[in-house]
Amino acid sequence: MIKVGVVGGTGYTGVELLRLLAQHPQVELRAVTSRAEAGTAVADMFPSLRGRVKLQFSDPANSPLDSCDLVYFATPNGVAMKQAGALLDAGARVIDLSADFRIKDLGLWQKWYGMEHASPALVADAVYGLPEVNRQHIRAARLIANPGCYPTATQLGFLPLVEAGCVDCGHLIADAKSGVSGAGRKAETNILFSEASDSFKAYGAPGHRHLPEIEQGLASAAGRAVGLTFVPHLTPMIRGIHATLYARVEREENFQALFERRYADEPFVDVLPPGSHPDTRSVRAANVCRIAIHRPQGGDTLVVLSVIDNLVKGAAGQAVQNMNLMFGIDECAGLSHIPVLP
């Protein structure tokens, strides 16, 4: 059994992680920390976990984190960078679901995240946890930077094209739509039910923090800088990301075959038949990305539709997938839930 701790279990990625870990056949959950909720039973805050998670939230200072084999950080940005080092030194491995270790260029990170980085050395050490790109490095990693939700959906949708070098990588467009849980479990008026329900809007059009993360990943795949216009939107649903991706063809290919080939051996990427339109509910609560490829009117603009559950393949599920790789167990262990539909 892998002894696991979770730092920051009161947000949506935290509770989703607990849902997955509590059903994982090879995990023993040892601690869930929350400074604010220390002493509260986890299942009192999240009744869905009654009878399944028997721990109380514990104060990080008194938690047996350093005796864990693995510690997840499901904390706001800026926490893991301060605490991961000590845990690594104590011999634990770490998967950080925040953005602290995702961007290799520290100056870029500091510009977008508005703070000084506390552990520059660990940034260099961290492995970006997108198994479809970095599987081998993940197996050997001590510290994983778990990808963001938009970056997961967007990179998986663009990767085959960018790797093959058959589209104009200087003018990619990602029009991405997220469910409201992507904004976290924070007391903010703009994500109240009465604000976000029965309405739709873009946000962050001038620039969103996930832009540099996506550009870094695609540039690495392309072998050169890429140009991306990324517009996120808030959608009145709880879970789900739908990325609609546009790229200009520069070299002809059988694009459907290209995608099928690229993801033939991937357990959690599903390339749909030609003509498909995946809906986000087809991945609800499951660790899968479904992708469809279109070429409207046979023109020179490709349209890729890529959907994930932002809390699963876009966060907690991918984190569990990374854990499975790191500990040499079946990559799919604890991740075989069928999506919940309707």
Next chain:
Amino acid sequence: MIKVGVVGGTGYTGVELLRLLAQHPQVELRAVTSRAEAGTAVADMFPSLRGRVKLQFSDPANSPLDSCDLVYFATPNGVAMKQAGALLDAGARVIDLSADFRIKDLGLWQKWYGMEHASPALVADAVYGLPEVNRQHIRAARLIANPGCYPTATQLGFLPLVEAGCVDCGHLIADAKSGVSGAGRKAETNILFSEASDSFKAYGAPGHRHLPEIEQGLASAAGRAVGLTFVPHLTPMIRGIHATLYARVEREENFQALFERRYADEPFVDVLPPGSHPDTRSVRAANVCRIAIHRPQGGDTLVVLSVIDNLVKGAAGQAVQNMNLMFGIDECAGLSHIPVLP
């Protein structure tokens, strides 16, 4: 492995049954029938099942149903009563998720369901599949009448009071609210998104088909006739039933303790601590009923709050629970999914 067939797999209870059965460790799914969709891959209609259910819908006439150990009917009312007999004769057992075998009084059934019953003898034979009441009979049954969704939530909420004889059983009130999936997957304008979303209404106030089913169950528990006012409501959510139950106290009791005692050994009924208000999402996609008991202002009116997922404990999950009992395996097999929250 239990060889299983599903008749009528294109509705919501059907697809939910497939989700549960495809993940059940002791089930081999042999056939899913649909006259209208014969030849279509199940996963083409429900992409959530891609890679997990590899069958095509088959025509009932050419399906290996009679070589199954168990056949589920997830069909509209009036189908199972015509077809169950032949399957039973061939040695299969049957769980009917429709209302065909739920009401013992044939005249009453015919009045509420507006048709002649095709198999009166089987009605007498059928066991009402509410394990919290009929567990022993279910184990031995050949034919199960799987309870309705409102009847499950309402009976589980009233049972301890009615069995104990401590409330006025002549004037029970059940104000019940259902998600829209309870209306089925039928092309009807009144359950369109643009009709049912962002709105709330009662329906069937003069009389709903689940009324005689609930009254039959409660009368059996009380040992005499009961009087129930039952008003169902349509709520803008996909899954979930919330029954708010009112009963007048006739004899003092520790009602919290009464409920805790009654359900102490029940794996799928969860009595919440005093003061609780269960929300339907706390049972989403899981086979559990959560119940809270209130006595406002210490008056003589008790309020019981009872929530289930209408498609799981209110339909497919309860049907799997019944199967587990009938085949002598762990009652919880394949039913340990943690609710999906948020």
Next chain:
Amino acid sequence: MIKVGVVGGTGYTGVELLRLLAQHPQVELRAVTSRAEAGTAVADMFPSLRGRVKLQFSDPANSPLDSCDLVYFATPNGVAMKQAGALLDAGARVIDLSADFRIKDLGLWQKWYGMEHASPALVADAVYGLPEVNRQHIRAARLIANPGCYPTATQLGFLPLVEAGCVDCGHLIADAKSGVSGAGRKAETNILFSEASDSFKAYGAPGHRHLPEIEQGLASAAGRAVGLTFVPHLTPMIRGIHATLYARVEREENFQALFERRYADEPFVDVLPPGSHPDTRSVRAANVCRIAIHRPQGGDTLVVLSVIDNLVKGAAGQAVQNMNLMFGIDECAGLSHIPVLP
């Protein structure tokens, strides 16, 4: 033109009031105050008002409130009781949409609202602004206690029965469901989209602040104390209240005729034909209460269904109706909007 000021224009009743007042033919909006947002253009916070409300939020201290003919308080409980007196002394009339002046029994108010009342004398002076009961007193009033949302729907539904004395007033039951905007525009996690969407729950079952307000109104109509069990529920919709009311018949009546007679001359109460089930969207954004009466199975329990838009007939619209009465203009002025459906 009636010169009008609004104290506290940043909540949902505030913005709804602005929507109605900006379209009212006899109102001149002079000031909208908000300490926190002073200096911000109202239309920057609520883009729906662009081009229609040109004021900025002003600091209450520097606002021309005392030169207004009428001041609305759309503030949290506890504000109006401190500020209304000075405005009344300056000659303005006041309509308070909070609960400060609704309960005549000060001890009761203090128990439910958890604070000392700052202006006991004004409580005695205030007129409860339910025009269907108090029309004549409202015309002459200086200070109106505008009813709560649940109390409006519930009282209008019970009044004909209670006034006629034909039901058991000791055991009334109100099972009420509200849209989330009823909880206000406050940054609280429990009303986040991801918490309140696609779920349903009761709250306040042990006791809700609207209980004494409803009991006071019904007792006054009955001429004696009443007993009410009141259970509010949170529904995943923005606007709307649906009250399902239960009462035991004590004396036979033609109940449909009783309701039609009672509300024959009421411009904003619509008694539906027998057999109807009003949905909340049929009153969305309009100042109307629709009511249907049922007697299931001809038994002795009556079921009344009463729906309003909580922000209109349950708050801002009723406040405008009261203003129209106080200023001797057409009661329906500015309130003739047709509900928005779908």
Next chain:
Amino acid sequence: MIKVGVVGGTGYTGVELLRLLAQHPQVELRAVTSRAEAGTAVADMFPSLRGRVKLQFSDPANSPLDSCDLVYFATPNGVAMKQAGALLDAGARVIDLSADFRIKDLGLWQKWYGMEHASPALVADAVYGLPEVNRQHIRAARLIANPGCYPTATQLGFLPLVEAGCVDCGHLIADAKSGVSGAGRKAETNILFSEASDSFKAYGAPGHRHLPEIEQGLASAAGRAVGLTFVPHLTPMIRGIHATLYARVEREENFQALFERRYADEPFVDVLPPGSHPDTRSVRAANVCRIAIHRPQGGDTLVVLSVIDNLVKGAAGQAVQNMNLMFGIDECAGLSHIPVLP
């Protein structure tokens, strides 16, 4: 008073038209036809209209349509093209909200709509009813082809750029999101609440009927053919369209100023301040298009955000605006409703 008839009043554009017309100060509603619902009171089908629309649906054959000054067609495609001619001959004017007269190129229309056109001569005669482009022609028109919802939002967002010739018109991208009411009030499973709620998907990526309509309008503005990639999406909300538009800059401009200048005199187009993100609720139930312009990271890709209520500025409201122009009355008459928020 303008005597008005509505053919086909049972869909969402129909009921929205009735809402607007019943509140219009210069309209007398004479007939609402529906073959299927002839004899039913309009307000029985749409209780929101109780007391406001007193007509019954009438059979088209017995309706006083040809004595009307104006007849609206709110019918499925293929109806108006057969019936408009006779009404025009009888002296009525006609506004068709379907697509029958929108496309000038008959071959193109027949390809996308899959039927032979019944009145080619009227197509030539019809004026495309986008007032921001065709105001003068609309004033003089007998027959108006009222624009589609996506085409309204998309054209208004692209027009200033295309007219100015400052972007690459060969590679425009419109990523458009619609509320579910855009799919009409049809009994189809794919728009059931339980299918469309809490989920998001693209549809029609290979080609949607609104594509040729948008291309025709933009080509006319550009003075040459344009190339457009148009991907519509279904969003879990009732009303609203959000078009996110992408265009490559070919000639520098002050784009914010360009839009403000273009729409300076338009009563129903609102160009937002720089940095804005309009949400669809800011136009809910109102006849307005709000537009924001972004240039992410100062690159060469412009992003225009354009929102409308699909049933108002995208259908019924625009039809009333066209009527106002045709009859020489105030263009804003009956269209001054403030959006309903929240």
